[in-house]
Amino acid sequence: MLAFSMIQWWYTRGWKLSSAQLVSRFKNAADFFSLRLLVGNMFAPFRQISAGETTSSPSMWLSVFFDKLLSRVIGAVVRFLLLIVGIITIVIQAIGGILLVVLWPLIPFAVVGCVILTVMQVTFL
Numbered sequence: 001m002l003a004f005s006m007i008q009w010w011y012t013r014g015w016k017l018s019s020a021q022l023v024s025r026f027k028n029a030a031d032f033f034s035l036r037l038l039v040g041n042m043f044a045p046f047r048q049i050s051a052g053e054t055t056s057s058p059s060m061w062l063s064v065f066f067d068k069l070l071s072r073v074i075g076a077v078v079r080f081l082l083l084i085v086g087i088i089t090i091v092i093q094a095i096g097g098i099l100l101v102v103l104w105p106l107i108p109f110a111v112v113g114c115v116i117l118t119v120m121q122v123t124f125l
Contacts, residue, residue: 007108015104022097029093033086038079046075 045068 010108011105015101018104019101022101025093025097026090029086029090033082033089035083035086035090038083038086041075042079043072043076045071046078
């Protein structure tokens with residue numbers, strides 16, 4: 001009776017739960033990396049650092065201009081790298097999750113196969 005209940009859970013509620021956790025992990029990763037915000041703020045100054053406003057002299061104006069430009073370049077590079085890491089993470093999670101959901105029905109058979117191979121004393125080395 002216990003084995004029947006386990007099989008019933010595995011192929012109904014367990015499979016649905018595994019799929020729901022896949023979607024949840026995918027959403028959490030997308031939220032963690034905030035891909036939409038990274039793209040939207042790609043060229044914003046890094047950490048909102050501002051060089052201030054000054055119009056007193058051309059050399060001061062040029063200094064402020066290059067400070068702001070450097071801050072925006074650093075911000076773009078950091079956000080671009082985070083965007084790449086986030087996309088790679090989400091793709092890896094998606095591939096792993098889809099494999100888990102597809103292979104979910106076969107996992108009980110793998111356990112039975114491993115027990116049989118152990119009893120038969122089969123080694124692979």
